[in-house]
Amino acid sequence: MKVQRTKKGDLIVKNKYDFNCAVIGTLLGDGSLNRFRLKNGPDNKTKKGPLWNRTELRIFHKEGFKEYLDWKITLMRAYIENVSIYEKTKEMNGKVFKGFDAHIKHRKNFHYMYRNFYVGGKPSTNNRISGAKKVVKQKILNRLSPLSIAIWYMDDGSLYEYRRGDKVYRTISLHTDCFTFNECKLIKEYFENKYNIHFNVNHNGMTDKSKDYGYKLRCNRKKDIELFIDIVKEFVEDVKCMHYKLPNSALHPTL
Numbered sequence: 001m002k003v004q005r006t007k008k009g010d011l012i013v014k015n016k017y018d019f020n021c022a023v024i025g026t027l028l029g030d031g032s033l034n035r036f037r038l039k040n041g042p043d044n045k046t047k048k049g050p051l052w053n054r055t056e057l058r059i060f061h062k063e064g065f066k067e068y069l070d071w072k073i074t075l076m077r078a079y080i081e082n083v084s085i086y087e088k089t090k091e092m093n094g095k096v097f098k099g100f101d102a103h104i105k106h107r108k109n110f111h112y113m114y115r116n117f118y119v120g121g122k123p124s125t126n127n128r129i130s131g132a133k134k135v136v137k138q139k140i141l142n143r144l145s146p147l148s149i150a151i152w153y154m155d156d157g158s159l160y161e162y163r164r165g166d167k168v169y170r171t172i173s174l175h176t177d178c179f180t181f182n183e184c185k186l187i188k189e190y191f192e193n194k195y196n197i198h199f200n201v202n203h204n205g206m207t208d209k210s211k212d213y214g215y216k217l218r219c220n221r222k223k224d225i226e227l228f229i230d231i232v233k234e235f236v237e238d239v240k241c242m243h244y245k246l247p248n249s250a251l252h253p254t255l
Helices: 014-028 063-079 111-117 146-155 181-195 222-236 240-245
Strands: 001-006 011-013 032-034 054-062 080-092 096-107 155-162 167-174 200-201 215-219
Touching: 001 155, 001 222, 011 014, 014 054, 014 063, 014 111, 014 146, 032 111, 054 111, 063 096, 063 240, 080 200, 111 155, 146 155, 146 167, 146 222, 146 240, 167 222, 181 200, 181 215, 181 222, 215 222, 222 240
Parallel strands: none
Antiparallel strands: 001 011, 032 054, 054 096, 080 096, 155 167, 167 215, 200 215
């Protein structure tokens, strides 16, 4: 992996492969793609022909994680054409959060990534494709790198620690609530086959069990947690506001 640092010490990706890995990790986590249909009519033409469809990467993070949002943007800066960040209030699970919403454009667009991640949907009145569902496929998982997994974990992962007597127990979870049971099973098998890390697929207990979503991947065994942390640690350590997701270190004091 050719992730390098600027003279200021910031991590950056230096090739298209690592850039795509960063985007994949973001889309498996908090990121989403907005796609806009090609408009018809004379206003949709340039000297080189019709304008292409437009697809934007959207990333929202709460106020306390602005550092992490800036880190992602800096990381991908070499391959980003334009980025706009807006302050935004967003409701999630009945709670209202203030945060920052980034709209990111890529020089050669995100169309192919949209086709890999989304199914269904149709154009709304403003030509934005709405109603599409994000999915997980084996070919997406095959393209994961340690950078992808680290971003995915920082976006949608959690570390839970508790003490019983003199012992500290830990659990790592990937909150894959929007994916189906079979998609979560596919992710579980990926980690087992690629890294020998064993997750369990558990229902989150809050979603209606008649609906095929609301699952998380949970890892309890010490060996599996250590293997997982070894994959993501160098990237998580680079983002101070994410240090609480690292166990048993000066960055994350033991309970």
